[in-house]
Amino acid sequence: MSMWGRTLQFLPKQHQREGLLPWVIGVMLFLCTLALASGLALGKGIERWSAGLSTNLTVQIVVEDEARRAKQTEDALTLLRATPGITSAYVQAEADVLELLSPWLGDVPFDAGLPLPTLIDVSLSSPDAVHIDGLKERLAAAAPGAQLDDHQEWMSQVLHLASAVQLVLAGIVVMVVLSTVAIVIFGCRAGLATHRESIEIMHLMGAEDAMISKAFDERYMAHGLKGGLVGVLLAAGTLYLINYLAGEMGQGLITATIPDNANLSWLALLPLFSALITMITARITVRRALAQMM
Amino acid sequence: MITFENVGMRYGMGAEVLRDVSFSLDRGSFHFLVGPSGAGKTTLLKLLYLAHRPSRGLINFFGRDLMTMEREALPRMRRRIGVVFQDFRLFEHMSAFENVALPLRIQGAKKAQVADHVEELLCWVGLEDRMHARPATLSGGEKQRVAIARAIINKPDLLVADEPTGNVDPEMSRRLMHLFVALNKEGTTTVVATHDEGLVQSIGAPILKLSKGDLEHVPGGTPIDPGA
Numbered sequence: 001m002s003m004w005g006r007t008l009q010f011l012p013k014q015h016q017r018e019g020l021l022p023w024v025i026g027v028m029l030f031l032c033t034l035a036l037a038s039g040l041a042l043g044k045g046i047e048r049w050s051a052g053l054s055t056n057l058t059v060q061i062v063v064e065d066e067a068r069r070a071k072q073t074e075d076a077l078t079l080l081r082a083t084p085g086i087t088s089a090y091v092q093a094e095a096d097v098l099e100l101l102s103p104w105l106g107d108v109p110f111d112a113g114l115p116l117p118t119l120i121d122v123s124l125s126s127p128d129a130v131h132i133d134g135l136k137e138r139l140a141a142a143a144p145g146a147q148l149d150d151h152q153e154w155m156s157q158v159l160h161l162a163s164a165v166q167l168v169l170a171g172i173v174v175m176v177v178l179s180t181v182a183i184v185i186f187g188c189r190a191g192l193a194t195h196r197e198s199i200e201i202m203h204l205m206g207a208e209d210a211m212i213s214k215a216f217d218e219r220y221m222a223h224g225l226k227g228g229l230v231g232v233l234l235a236a237g238t239l240y241l242i243n244y245l246a247g248e249m250g251q252g253l254i255t256a257t258i259p260d261n262a263n264l265s266w267l268a269l270l271p272l273f274s275a276l277i278t279m280i281t282a283r284i285t286v287r288r289a290l291a292q293m294m
Numbered sequence: 295m296i297t298f299e300n301v302g303m304r305y306g307m308g309a310e311v312l313r314d315v316s317f318s319l320d321r322g323s324f325h326f327l328v329g330p331s332g333a334g335k336t337t338l339l340k341l342l343y344l345a346h347r348p349s350r351g352l353i354n355f356f357g358r359d360l361m362t363m364e365r366e367a368l369p370r371m372r373r374r375i376g377v378v379f380q381d382f383r384l385f386e387h388m389s390a391f392e393n394v395a396l397p398l399r400i401q402g403a404k405k406a407q408v409a410d411h412v413e414e415l416l417c418w419v420g421l422e423d424r425m426h427a428r429p430a431t432l433s434g435g436e437k438q439r440v441a442i443a444r445a446i447i448n449k450p451d452l453l454v455a456d457e458p459t460g461n462v463d464p465e466m467s468r469r470l471m472h473l474f475v476a477l478n479k480e481g482t483t484t485v486v487a488t489h490d491e492g493l494v495q496s497i498g499a500p501i502l503k504l505s506k507g508d509l510e511h512v513p514g515g516t517p518i519d520p521g522a
Contacts, residue, residue, distance in 0.1 A: 008399050012387040201383050204343060205397045205444075206373035294346055294368070 007214045007243045010202055011195055021187045022226040023181060029231025029274050030238075032176040037239055046162045059089075059120040063145035072143035080122055086130025092119040092196045095196060110202035177277065184220060184278050188285040191216065203293065213286040217228035217279050219224045224278025228271030236267055295321045295483060296342070296452065301351030303337050311337045315509045317352070317502060319452070319485065324478045326494045327487040327505035335487045336456065338504065342485060343377045343454045344368055346490060357450065370404055373401060376445030376482075380457035382437040382446070384429040390416065390436075391425045394443045401448065415443045435466035446482070453477060455486045459493060467493060 058075055063069040073091060080089035097116050098105075105114075114275070124130055132150050138145045202212050296319040303312040311334045319325065329335050340346045341353065353360040355371060363371070384393045391412055398408045416425050419439040420432070429437055438458060445453060454473060455474065457465035471486075471493060478484045485502075488494060501512035 008396075009389075010385060010396070197383065198385060200345070201385075202344065202396075202400070203369075204372055204375075204377055205400050206369045206401045206448075208369045211400065291365075294344070294365075 007218050008207070008211055009215050009218065010198055010212075011191075011215050011219060021183070021222045022230065024183055025224055025274060025278065026230030026234070028176050028180040028183070029228050030234045031231075031268060032173055033174065033232055033235035033270055034238065035169045035172040035266070037235070038264055039173070041168050042166055042169070046159060049158065050155065053155055055124045057122040057124065057130075057132075058149045058151070059122060059139065060147045060149065061118040061143060061145050062147060064115060068117055069145065072145050073120070075144040076146050079138060080120065083130060083135065083138075085125050086122055087110025087125050088123045089120055092121055110224075112135075124226060126230070142284060180274075180277065181281050184224075184281040186283050187223075188216065188220065188282050189289070191219075192286065192289050199290070199293070209287055209290040212290060213283055216286045217283050219280035220282035221249070221275045225271055226276035227275030227278075231274070232267050232270045295319055295356060296355040297342075297352070299352040299354075301341065301348045301353060303334075303341065303346070304349050310349070311507050312332040312341075312348075312504075312509075313507045314454075315507075317509060317511065319483050321451075321483055322478070322481045324475070324484045324497070324499040325486075326497070326499055327485055327502045327504065328489070328491075328494060332506075334507045335504055338502075338509075339454055339456050339485070339487055342452070343375050344372050348434075373397070373448055374451045376448065376450035376453045376515050378438070378441050378445045378453070378455035378458045380460040382429070382441045382461075384437060384440055386429050389426045389428055390421060390432065391441075392439045393429070393440055394447055397448045399445060408465065411447060411470050412443075415447055435462045435469070438462055438466070438470060439473070442470065446477055451483060453482050453484045454486070457487055459488065459490060468496075471497065 041259070059080070061069050061073045061076060063072055077089055077091070080086050094116060097119055098114075101116075136148045139148055199212055298318070299316050301312060302310050302313045305308045315338065327335055327338065337346070344355070347360060355363075355411055356374060358367075358371070384390075385396070388396075394412045394416060395408050398411060402409075413422075413425065416422060419434060419442060421439055421443070424432060424436055427436075429440070432440065438461070441453075442458070445455075454475070458474070459470055462470065467490065474484055474486060475497065503510040503512050
């Protein structure tokens with residue numbers, strides 16, 4: 001803004017030492033954005049897994065004798081299909097079970113004679129539609145070889161891990177924001193030292209602290225905005241690239257935690273956040289320093 | 295208008311650079327401040343243009359006690375004081391016009407009003423052709439005239455000049471003193487610190503003479519050049 005704008009800009013256009021500040025802020029915002037995006041995407045991934053698994057149960061019929069296994073499977077299916085809250089229950093084909101085991105057993109021929117359990121895939125109308133313990137008891141009575149797995153043990157381990165990762169990412173975001181604030185404080189102090197004589201002249205001409213600090217606020221807000229734009233653009237490019245590569249991999253545990261491009265519109269707000277943080281930091285730093293002067 | 299009573303000043307834990315300094319400046323008076331280097335002239339001037347508070351003593355500015363004046367009241371008080379420095383202290387990235395306009399801008403004057411006053415004043419100091427020049431392209435005398443114009447644009451009650459002729463040739467010194475005397479005749483209380491004895495004698499104004507922190511009052515003599 002010119003000298004005739006709302007802010008009385010008495011500082012020269014750009015001091016050499018301040019030239020790097022927007023780039024440093026940009027790097028910080030880049031790291032911050034990646035950490036934020038990963039944390040939020042992980043949260044969404046956990047939600048998706050939980051939603052998928054909490055309405056799904058698996059019943060295994062582990063009986064060696066084939067005839068008894070077929071009988072218990074039939075009894076279990078009858079019980080499950082008659083239970084309110086269960087929308088479907090069907091036996092997984094042996095070929096599908098072999099495919100599930102192929103990462104551990106390799107390509108096993110269909111007629112290899114392996115003692116495979118019968119798997120019944122059960123879908124619930126809602127996560128709380130069935131009382132699991134009651135169902136377990138009724139299943140045990142109807143088909144003693146049946147084992148009900150509601151995936152809770154596995155899910156709770158994954159959720160604990162995901163929460164720990166989210167906590168680490170939140171810590172990274174906080175550290176990056178605090179580092180940015182520290183960098184701005186150092187930059188401001190250097191700026192105050194550089195322009196000390198000009199500030200003294202302004203004071204002697206009757207300028208109030210608010211008037212002087214406004215010139216710094218404006219300058220640092222511009223640095224924050226510029227740095228924020230650089231950082232967010234770099235981060236957006238990186239996330240787009242990761243998404244593209246993840247798309248090539250297909251769906252799975254890892255790809256579920258990759259940020260979705262469609263949900264990244266909030267990134268546009270980060271440069272404004274960066275501008276606000278740098279402006280507030282500059283204002284507090286400069287006002288405190290000015291208050292020490294006569 | 296301004297009174298110093300038994301004012302003492304020391305920086306940190308050092309020795310006193312001013313000791314029991316007492317004097318008063320009446321409205322519209324003209325004083326020279328003289329003394330050898332290290333006598334405390336700059337410190338006394340800093341007290342006069344409110345860059346420091348004294349370590350002890352009483353200073354009354356326009357009816358208010360400086361020792362008890364809250365910091366928030368200083369800007370308003372400073373707007374009544376114009377300061378001219380030996381090294382000009384102009385903003386190098388601003389034109390002569392913008393430098394002179396600053397005090398008015400600080401007071402929130404309107405753009406048109408600022409333009410009128412600044413142009414008029416720059417013409418008065420003989421810089422009508424150099425209004426939009428940056429300080430780097432001005433001579434020492436021109437810079438000092440810009441600095442004087444900046445100091446008086448607000449029509450201050452008190453004008454303080456620290457060695458205003460120190461960086462200019464004798465002819466320019468004489469012309470600058472013409473400006474100070476003319477301003478004083480319009481009612482501005484003026485204090486000029488100088489080493490130039492010829493200049494002091496040419497005006498014949500009362501002298502505040504500092505020596506190792508002690509102040510001596512010397513009454514005004516007969517001006518050598520009353521027209522100055």
